[in-house]
Amino acid sequence: MKIILTLILAVLISATGFSQFKRKSNNLLPKPKPTQQNKFLEKQWWLGFKAGTNFAQAKPIKSYTVMVPTNYAAELNVKSYDSFLKTGSQATLEATFYFKGFSFSLQPTYRHTRFTYFNQFRWYNAENSAETLELRYDQEQKLDYADFPFFIKYDILRNKLRPYVQVGIVYSMLINANKAVSITGTDYASGGTNQFANETIIVGAKDLFENYWGLVAGVGLDYNLGNVRVVLEGSYLKGMSNISHTKNRFSNDRLAGIGDAQDDLKLNNIVISAGVLFPMRFLSSNFKTLDR
Numbered sequence: 001m002k003i004i005l006t007l008i009l010a011v012l013i014s015a016t017g018f019s020q021f022k023r024k025s026n027n028l029l030p031k032p033k034p035t036q037q038n039k040f041l042e043k044q045w046w047l048g049f050k051a052g053t054n055f056a057q058a059k060p061i062k063s064y065t066v067m068v069p070t071n072y073a074a075e076l077n078v079k080s081y082d083s084f085l086k087t088g089s090q091a092t093l094e095a096t097f098y099f100k101g102f103s104f105s106l107q108p109t110y111r112h113t114r115f116t117y118f119n120q121f122r123w124y125n126a127e128n129s130a131e132t133l134e135l136r137y138d139q140e141q142k143l144d145y146a147d148f149p150f151f152i153k154y155d156i157l158r159n160k161l162r163p164y165v166q167v168g169i170v171y172s173m174l175i176n177a178n179k180a181v182s183i184t185g186t187d188y189a190s191g192g193t194n195q196f197a198n199e200t201i202i203v204g205a206k207d208l209f210e211n212y213w214g215l216v217a218g219v220g221l222d223y224n225l226g227n228v229r230v231v232l233e234g235s236y237l238k239g240m241s242n243i244s245h246t247k248n249r250f251s252n253d254r255l256a257g258i259g260d261a262q263d264d265l266k267l268n269n270i271v272i273s274a275g276v277l278f279p280m281r282f283l284s285s286n287f288k289t290l291d292r
Helices: 002-028 036-041 253-257
Strands: 043-062 083-099 102-106 109-124 132-155 161-187 194-197 201-204 212-225 228-239 264-279
Touching: 043 109, 043 228, 083 132, 083 264, 102 161, 109 264, 132 212, 161 228, 201 253, 212 264
Parallel strands: none
Antiparallel strands: 043 083, 043 264, 083 102, 083 109, 102 132, 109 132, 132 161, 161 194, 161 201, 161 212, 212 228, 228 264
C-alpha cells in the first residue's frame, strides 16, 4: 500500500513539474507580430470631393409683421412655411483621417439652399362687405453659406462595402441672400371678380440674415473601387441658432412697403451627397491601402 501511494505521489509531482515547464516554455515563445499590411491598414488619410442636393425647412422662433388687422383675427395673416420642398445644392471638399474604424473629418462646403412661405391679407368695406380685396404674398428665400463641419465617423463593417454612421458640429457663414416676392390677388370691389398678379419683386436680403451654428448626424456607404473610395451619404443638419439679423428686421424699405418683416428662424436641412475619396498614403500595384 505504501508503495502504491509513493508511486501516485511521484506521478503527481512529475505532472506538476511538466506543466509548469510547459507554461514557462510557452511564455518564452515570441508573440506573433502584426503584419506590415495590417499595421498599414489601421490608419489612412483621405482627400476627396462630394456634391449633391439639399432640402430646407425654416422653423419660426417668433413671427413679426408690419400690418396689424383691426377688424379680423391677426392669426389669418400668419406666415405659412413650406418644409423640405425646394431643392438646393452643395459642393464639398473632404479631408479625413481614418484610424481603426473611426474617422475624423473636416468637410468645408459651399451650400445654396432655398425655402418658401406665404401669407395673405384681406381688406373690405365695413359698410359693404361685398367690396373686398384679397392679396397673397409668396416669398422665396435663397441663401448661400460656407459651411465648416467637423465629423466623427464610425465604420459599421470593414469590407469592400462599408456602411457608416457620423455625427458632428457645423458653423455656417453667410455669403449671400436674395428674396423674391410674388403678389397675386382677387379684387371683388370693382363690380366683379378680377384676379391679378403683380411683377415679382427681387431684392438683396443679405442684411436680413446672419451666421449660425448647428448639429449634424447622418449615415452613408463607402465602396472600395481599387484604390478609390466611392461615397454616398445622407445627413440631417439641425440649426441651433437664429439665422435672422434681429437689428435689420425692418431695414429693407421695399419689403416693409409690401408688409413683410423678417421672422426669427432656425434652419434645418436634409443633405444628400455623392463623391469620391483618394488615399494619401503610399500606393503600389501589389499593395493597396484598402481592406482585402
